[in-house]
Amino acid sequence: MTISIWRFSHLMLALVSSLFIVLASITGTILAFEPISNQLQPYKINSNISLATTISSLSESYDEIITITTDENNFVVASVITKEGDSETFYVNPETGEKLGDLIEKAPLFKFTTNLHRSLFLKSTGRFIVGLVSFFLILMAITGIVLIAKRQGGIKRFFSKIINENFDQYYHVVLGRWFLIPVIIVAFTGVYLSLEKFSLLPETKITHTYPEVNSDEIIKTPFTDFEVFNNLKIADVKSIEFPFSDDVEDYYFIKLKDKELLINQYSGEIISEQNYPLVKLMSQWSLLLHTGQGTILWSVVLALVCIALLFFIYSGFAMTLKRQKATKKITNKFTKDEAEYIILVGSETGSTYQFATLFYKALIATGKTAYITTLNTYANYNKAKEVIVFTATYGEGEAPVNASKFKKLLEATTQNQSIEFSVVGFGSLLYPDYCKYAEEVHQLLNSHENFSQKLELFKINNQSFDAFRTWLSQWNIASNQNLKIQQPIEKRSxxxxxxxxxxxxxxxxxxxxxxxxxxxxxxxxxxxxxxxxxxxxxxxxxxxxxxxxxxxxxxxxxxxxxxxxxxxxxxxxxxxxxxxxxxxxxxxFYLPKKAKNVVLIANGTGIAPFLGMIKDNHKQQHIHLFWGGRTHQSLELYADFLNEAKNENKLSQFHVAYSQEQEAKVYVQDLILQQSDFISKHLQEEGIIMICGSIAMQNSVLEVLNQITTKHLNEPLGTFENNKQIKKDCY
Amino acid sequence: MKNIKLIALFAVVLGLMSFASLAESTKYKCMIQMTNYTGEGAYIVISLLNPEGEYVETLNVKGDDDEWYNTVESWWQFYGKKRSDIDAITGATISGGERSISVIEIDNDKIDKGYKLRFETAVEDQEYYESDVELELTAENVKSKVEGTGFIRYIRMMPQ
Missing domain, CATH: 2.40.30.10 (Translation factors)
Incomplete structure (x- = not known):
């Protein structure tokens, strides 16, 4: 099976890195709880305390202060020499200098998990693997963006509605969109941290210049009067190291979020001030974003990212297996030159294959000679009388992967005899380029001298089996056959x-x-x-x-x-x-409760849901019903119902079109066109339009609506569809 | 009689031992200033060596992940066998450009007797220095600044 380069890369990257991603995700989920549990410790401080206050209260309680740091949880840690002469490090209350508790020791679980997460216990080799996998994850995110854009029919439709074909696929895409940014952040910061570990980032160390000091001119100012100490809040000070000795050449060394300061221990003067380079700041941010240190909210997001990644791996492989199963090569009973019926398939995800296979089996079951293959292997067929093409469309009207070469092959190949053809297109009306590639194939075959059209192009929406059956009966009539197809039974809860x-x-x-x-x-x-x-x-x-x-x-x-x-x-x-x-x-397809004005459009039995909606219209919403039927008598079935609704003010307007009453056929879409002004005003005022009935009617109505919006509102209908003003339920 | 002698002997031995352990000691403030190297934080072990150059005591350990202790090779030969409890004298690793101050305690009778202080350093995937700094324990040296030869730029000591 050939698949597009994007999907291939997405899949290959996943295959290569899945094991590591699973490991990293599971450990990542566990690790997300570390910052959460740390944050819940009771060492939070009042962040308005000045550095001067903290130093003076600490120096009263202890013999000597070595360092004070404010950690990522906003807890203040002091490293001091106690009055007993012992060196100790613990959390302090920066206002009173009182000891709050011993340092949180990293729990053995987190220690173990951290190690596994960043190096798989393989030290540098492991770190390299993890870094590489993070990089692959970025690539997967990028190929994922392309794949979503392609399946949605263009980058502009990236956020439009997703067709729910099956659970795995739907949520792979839905979660893919939700978690795109967080996943990229996690992967990018992961890569960044790895680069840092391997010293592959530009040098970030900054150096301070120490001036010559004339020790005669020392004026001792008490540190409580130092301007810097009074201006700095303890919460902004990442760390302050105290002078080692009384020597004037020993300084206070302060690290802030974005710079380092050297302070003369007697004058309080800033001796040197150096800003951190960007690379260093990015390292700090990477660490925070990757670990979730200091914020519970982001830690929760990180945990969810890990769970989502596990789901991506599962659903991704589930989809791949399903697709492989669907496109599993059918062993042809006859060779291409023996068969009278040639079935050509163009399928992106494999679902079109299922229909083609059913048709193939039905032909074989009635004793016909048939041959099934992909559009890409199109060739000369010696005995072929008929070619039936089943094809999906990919992206913006492009050929599915296994049909990409068909156009060239068709031009290059001549058939010995004249062959009849029919094309069945598969697609979804939610995409703007519905069955566009099928149209192209139909066009190509139609203009080819070896081929003559047997049936009109037939389009099938959302893999509707009913539609497929309709096509089959058309085909049966045209070929005077009676093929029967068993619909695969889905399990139902x-x-x-x-x-x-x-x-x-x-x-x-x-x-x-x-x-x-x-x-x-x-x-x-x-x-x-x-x-x-x-x-x-x-x-x-x-x-x-x-x-x-x-x-x-x-x-x-x-x-x-x-x-x-x-x-x-x-x-x-x-x-x-x-x-x-x-x-x-x-x-x-529910009647929106908040809409004041609703236009309902139906033909035939499509009126059914609307009858219920009108009956339930207790809020006196303005409902305008357009209905198309065959004759006056067709309406009788619903007449009592509609009259009653009108009397009760539940139905504002009712327009009806009869196709068989008069010489000139009038369809419901003709009524819509007559009401162009009303419809365009309705859409402009964010009114809702609901359509129920046959696909043919729906297509004509959408066409007319598009004419109206383009002409009167200068907008394609798509704008209003994206705005969820158009609701459809057609078959 | 024999028992009494034995008890007396024990008493004497115990007395001597307790006397030895009660020997006067001094705490020193010791600052390690690292060079601006890049990479992981350094594992640093401060040990006391006797005049024959054999390990006597571990005074301080920078680095709390024992997974890496064997990279501090010579010390590991000494420590690895017994694995005495060093929790009280263990701190975090120090990275390039940083400094760290710790308090170490040395018996006074080791001063000026040919004993040495050794600062041994190792960094993940980089070099190992058996004696990044090594100084003889003299009354003069314990108040001095000594240049390092590896990851350490210098150390400074000061009695408390």
Whole structure:
């Protein structure tokens, strides 16, 4: 399997460093608790005390002071010689000079873990490995940014909604965005600290010049009058070393956050003042940011980063394995020159492969000679009568990795006979370049002399199996075949599965559509916009219907299809029958409670969730409903309902379009276009538009909306989609 | 009778020992000033050597991670076997350019008797100096400044 250079690097770096990252993350999580536990010690000080106060109170209590330091926890540590002549070091109260407690000894657990974390107990070799892995982590973060930008369709869409294809992938991307900056900080500081350890940073030592002193002219000022000592707060002093002896050439040596000072011990004069170079300051920051010393909040973030890294490793490898499984080479039964049906696949993540494989198996099962391969291995096919292309799109309309060479191969290869072709595009409507590459392939084949089109380009949104089945029936009709495809059964949690009792079932209307009212036998939470998934039998995949919540019951609007297993069963139900079904929550398609104005657009049975939303509109939100149906009679099913809502002021406006009533067909998107002014004003005032119904309708409506926003508001529709003003639930 | 003699002998021996350990000692303030080398903090051990150059006592240790003690090679030969408790005289390592002041205690009867003070230094992945500073214990020297030959720029001592 070929994968793009970015994904390849991302994966390789992960493979190489995973073991160390796991180790570093686990130890890192433990180490994050060290600064937290230190911070909880009761040695916090009043940071407004001046250095002069601290020195004078300490010198009363002890024989001699050697150093005073303020550590990263803001605890003051004094190293003194006691009146008994012993040298001791402990935490002090900088105001009174009183001893607060002995130094916190690094717990053996933290000592052990620190060692493991930074050198794996391999001393310098280990340090080098850890530093290198940190560097790899930076590279992984960078390749990760590129990968997210690519999958989202451009860097500008970096923060737009992520398609939830599966748990691992979704959270890999979601957490990847949240933790991007902290991970880079941790990795960068890790590298920086390693460089420092190996002395690979520019020299940072600063030197002070010691002046010649004429010891005759000593004027002794008491240190309590020293200007520096009175101006400096003890909290700002990282350390102060006291003069070793009475010799005037022994100085006070003070380290602040950004500089060092030498102070004459008799005059209090600053003898030398040197600022730290940037490299040194960065080292200090690196240490703080990497260890979380001194702040509980950042330590918690660091702990979370470690946990996130573990998750990245797990989910990353889980995805890779899944992808490998999905694209596992199918052993072709026939060679490329024996097969009549050639299936070409362009897949980035492997999911398109699953559909292609199902189709391949169906062909083989009916005794056809078929051959399946990637677009990149396109060649001359001796016996081919038909080519079927299944392809996804990558990034901004680019070819998926295993289709990158197809265009050139197609130009370079001539077929001996004329071949029919069909193209099925896979993608997601959430991306602006929906199925763009499939369009390109369709175009290429269409203009190629060896190929003739069998079916129109067919686009499938979010791997909808229903859509795939629709395409298959089109193909079956066109080729006078009857291929059958088994939908792989997904496992469902039984948590949201319930028995539902039929309250009412309407007769089929002129469009074979009916309403079905169901009542859950056991309490379950749901609302209008959620989906009811019904599985006709254990071997079949579930079919989803949009729910309207009406007086606590579920109301579904269902169109009976001649061969539709689900709709046939449901249309045969009688009151007090029970069925088992499952509720899929669909919170993206709830009526926003705060919006004053809402435009609802539907065709056919897509009106169902809106019926519930309108019925529940107790807050008198202004709801404008646009609906497209076939005839007047189509509307009768919903007429009572809508009239009642209008009378109760729950529905402000209702626009309807009939496609079969008059000579010129009128569709719901035509109504929208007529109301351009209203729609553009609505969007400008941050109103919400919800669309429910067929994909074809949705695409036309989106197109019209885009025309309106571009013309009237000078903005592409995407702006409003990003602003979450457009909600879609189409099939 | 025999027992009484034995007890008497013990008493004398004990008396002598306690007398020895009660010998007068003096505390000295000792400052170590490091050179501006780069790299990890240095492990420094201050030891007392007898006139034959053998280790007698460990006076001070800079560096509290015993994982690295064996890098202070000569001293490790002496200390490593017995591993006496040195917690009370152990402090943190000192990095390049830094200084550190500690208090060491030396029996007065070791002064001017040919005993020596040795400052032994070692830095992770860098050199080891068996006698970075070595000075004879004389009444004069314990108030002096002595230049180092390795990581130590100089040491200064002062009786308290």
């Amino acid at each position: 039984s948590k949201n599965t319930r028995q539902f009792k039929v309250v009412q079932r309407m007769e089929l209307n002129i469009d074979d559509t009916f309403l079905l009212q169901l009542r859950p036998t056991k309490k379950i939470k749901f609302q209008s916009g959620d989906l009811l998934a019904f599985r006709p039998n254990i071997n079949e995949a579930a079919r989803q219907y949009s729910i309207a919540k009406v007086n606590g019951d579920i109301l579904l609007s269902i169109k009976k299809h001649d061969k539709g297993l689900c709709s046939s069963i449901l249309s045969g139900l009688n009151p007090s029958d029970t069925i088992e079904a499952h509720i899929d929550y669909n919170s993206n």
